[in-house]
Amino acid sequence: MVAKKYLDIYDSYDRFHNGKRVREDSWDYVVVPTNAMAMREKYDINFSEDIIPEDDDLCDRLFQAGIEMLCTTGFYNTDIGRVLQISEEEVFEGIRRAPKKIKIGSGKEEVCCAPRRGNPSGPPIIEGGPTGAPVTEDIFVPMMQSYAQEATVDVLVSGVLNTIKKHPSITNTPWEIRATLAEIGFVREAANMAGRPGLGI
Amino acid sequence: MTNAGHRITDAHECSQLNELKMDMCGLNMLAGWTTEGDTIMVEQMPIFGGYCGGIEETAICDVATTLASFALFSGNFHLDGPIHIRWGTTTSKETLQIAAHAAAAIDANTDLLLANQYYPMAGPCTEMCLIETAAQAISDTGSGRELLSGSAAAKGVVQDKTTGMEARIMGEAAKAAAGMKVSDLNEILAKIVPTYEAKYTSAPAGKTFQECYDVLSVKPTAEYLQVYDNAVKALRDFGLDIKH
Numbered sequence: 001m002v003a004k005k006y007l008d009i010y011d012s013y014d015r016f017h018n019g020k021r022v023r024e025d026s027w028d029y030v031v032v033p034t035n036a037m038a039m040r041e042k043y044d045i046n047f048s049e050d051i052i053p054e055d056d057d058l059c060d061r062l063f064q065a066g067i068e069m070l071c072t073t074g075f076y077n078t079d080i081g082r083v084l085q086i087s088e089e090e091v092f093e094g095i096r097r098a099p100k101k102i103k104i105g106s107g108k109e110e111v112c113c114a115p116r117r118g119n120p121s122g123p124p125i126i127e128g129g130p131t132g133a134p135v136t137e138d139i140f141v142p143m144m145q146s147y148a149q150e151a152t153v154d155v156l157v158s159g160v161l162n163t164i165k166k167h168p169s170i171t172n173t174p175w176e177i178r179a180t181l182a183e184i185g186f187v188r189e190a191a192n193m194a195g196r197p198g199l200g201i
Numbered sequence: 202m203t204n205a206g207h208r209i210t211d212a213h214e215c216s217q218l219n220e221l222k223m224d225m226c227g228l229n230m231l232a233g234w235t236t237e238g239d240t241i242m243v244e245q246m247p248i249f250g251g252y253c254g255g256i257e258e259t260a261i262c263d264v265a266t267t268l269a270s271f272a273l274f275s276g277n278f279h280l281d282g283p284i285h286i287r288w289g290t291t292t293s294k295e296t297l298q299i300a301a302h303a304a305a306a307i308d309a310n311t312d313l314l315l316a317n318q319y320y321p322m323a324g325p326c327t328e329m330c331l332i333e334t335a336a337q338a339i340s341d342t343g344s345g346r347e348l349l350s351g352s353a354a355a356k357g358v359v360q361d362k363t364t365g366m367e368a369r370i371m372g373e374a375a376k377a378a379a380g381m382k383v384s385d386l387n388e389i390l391a392k393i394v395p396t397y398e399a400k401y402t403s404a405p406a407g408k409t410f411q412e413c414y415d416v417l418s419v420k421p422t423a424e425y426l427q428v429y430d431n432a433v434k435a436l437r438d439f440g441l442d443i444k445h
Contacts, residue, residue, distance in 0.1 A: 007272060007273055008235065008275060009228060009231045009232050009235050009274065009275050010232065012228065012273045012274065013228055013232075016223075016228075027221075027222070028220070028252045029252070032220050032221060032252045032253060032262070033252055033253065033254050033258070036253050036254055036258035036259075036261050036262055037254065037258060039258075039261045040257045040258050040261060045257040045260070045261065046257060047256055047257060047260075047298055047302060049391070050298075050387045051294065051297045051298050051301055051340050051387055051390045051391075051394070052301045052305065052340055052343045052344045052383050052386055052387055052390070053301065053302050053305045053306075053344075054383055054384060054387070056309065058302075059302070059305050059306040059309045059310075060306070060309065060310065062260060062261065062264060062302055062303070062306035063264060063306040063307060063309065063310045065261045065264065066261055066262075066263070066264020066265045066267070066268060066303070066306065066307075067264070067265070067268060069261050069262060069264070069265040070221075070265040070266075070268055070269055070272075073221060073265070074221075075221050075222065075223060075269055075273060076221060076222040076223070077222070077223060077224065077225070077228075078218060078222050078223070078224045079224050079225040079226075080225070084273070086269075086272060086273060090272060091268055091272045093272070094268070094271045094272025094273070095268065095271060095272065095311050095313060097271075098271040098276075098277070098311075098312075098313055098314075099277050099278075099314070100312050101314075102212075102240055102277050102278060102314065103210070104210060104211070104212060104240065105210055105211075106208065106210040110210070113278065113314055113347050113348055114314075114347070115308075115312040115313075115314065115347065116308070116345050116346070116347055117308065117312075117345065118308065118345050119342060119343045119344075119345060119378070119379060119380065119381065119383060119386075120379065120380060121379050121380030122379060122380075123342060123372075123375045123376045123378075123379040124341065124342055124346055124347050124348055124349050124375055124379075125347060125348040125349070126348075126349055126368065126371060126372040126375065127316070127348055127349065127350040127351075128351075128365060128368030128371075128372075129350070129351075129363075129368070130353055130357070130363035131318050131319065131320075131350055131351045131352065131353040131357060131363075132353060132357060133353040133354075133355075133357040133358070133359070133362065133363045134358075134359075134360045134361075135360070135361060135363070135410075136360060136361050139361065139410055139411060139416055142410075142414070142416050142417075142419045143361070143363070143364070143365075143410045145365075145419045146364050146365030146366075146410070146414055146419055146421075147365040147368050148365075149365065149419065150365045150368050150369050150372065151372075152368065152369055152371070152372025152373055152375075152376070153365070153368050153372065155348075157350050157351075159363060162360070181205035182205070184204075184205045184206045184207045185202055185205050185206045187206070188202070188206035189206075193419075198210075200210055200211050200212065201207065201208075201211040201212070
């Protein structure tokens with residue numbers, strides 16, 4: 001029996017490369033909204049006033065609508081202007097191959113992220129940090145330490161240095177790379193200062 | 202410091218583009234990380250009111266892009282973050298609904314690892330910011346998410362307006378919500394969300410990290426601790442048994 005195909009990142013690139021050429025404005029203003037509306041109608045997706053759904057059948061229909069949205073629409077590559085197509089079988093193989101749990105951090109700070117399945121008494125992992133918000137260079141370490149020292153925080157997520165050595169960390173320049181690498185070092189330093197050197201980033 | 206301090210036990214992050222789009226920069230980073238066997242978080246923040254359209258259409262796209270993170274981009278976990286086109290927040294009723302429905306739909310049908318990120322309207326050292334953050338933590342926890350990431354107070358766009366105190370309330374609210382019946386959580390959310398949405402146009406800007414903490418000792422100010430206590434009391438009054 002032939003193993004089911006799983007698309008790795010190289011397969012995905014090849015699919016993009018050989019995909020149909022589409023104008024980006026057509027993708028944004030026609031393809032995506034038209035298909036999303038069609039999926040809503042086909043699967044009768046209508047939310048109630050509830051923020052968290054209590055209707056199991058609605059959840060199943062939404063899942064099916066999402067799969068069909070991905071498989072009928074595909075994915076757009078903005079640099080080459082082409083659309084990748086994926087089959088439902090390949091989506092399910094990607095789901096099957098995805099890790100069922102991951103470990104983040106090391107030593108005493110290692111945490112295991114595993115499926116919760118509904119709302120059990122075990123809370124989610126807490127990733128503390130500015131989540132990409134801009135942070136001044138001078139206070140980057142103490143700000144990150146303010147998260148690392150919180151007992152509820154299990155792992156850290158970085159903010160964004162908008163200068164490095166007082167130089168603007170402009171996107172798509174060597175300064176951006178320097179700032180990104182400095183962020184990692186600063187976050188690690190903050191974890192050390194909080195006495196939690198093993199915290200995952 | 203090897204690899205600038207980045208360890209194999211840390212994760213990498215790559216973002217998709219809005220909506221159902223990716224670029225070569227993302228693909229090339231992913232190629233390097235997957236070949237190295239690194240842990241990868243793929244991010245996508247669908248825009249409610251943008252190309253997808255309304256609440257339900259955005260939730261459908263949210264499910265599609267979440268699945269793409271695993272089926273196309275070799276992600277180990279997915280970071281969501283539906284964002285409101287008018288407000289730029291993740292804490293509005295509509296964006297909470299989108300995230301919660303997408304998470305519950307995927308959680309009911311797979312074992313994929315799902316995360317969400319936080320962009321409240323108000324800035325630090327305000328009750329509104331803490332209550333917005335707690336509301337999203339209740340919604341994310343109740344809908345089965347595995348990881349909560351935040352919080353980027355003041356919509357994550359103002360310099361130095363984020364602090365550890367917002368992560369404290371995110372974690373404590375998640376702990377309090379874990380294990381509760383979804384119907385009870387919905388009742389609490391129905392009371393909380395309208396209180397802060399009514400203040401979106403006059404949301405308090407809050408204070409910077411330097412104003413919220415002693416920067417040398419990294420201790421929160423007495424003022425922020427009092428604001429935190431007030432927020433916890435309000436959440437308890439709404440019915441959440443959050444640790445004081």
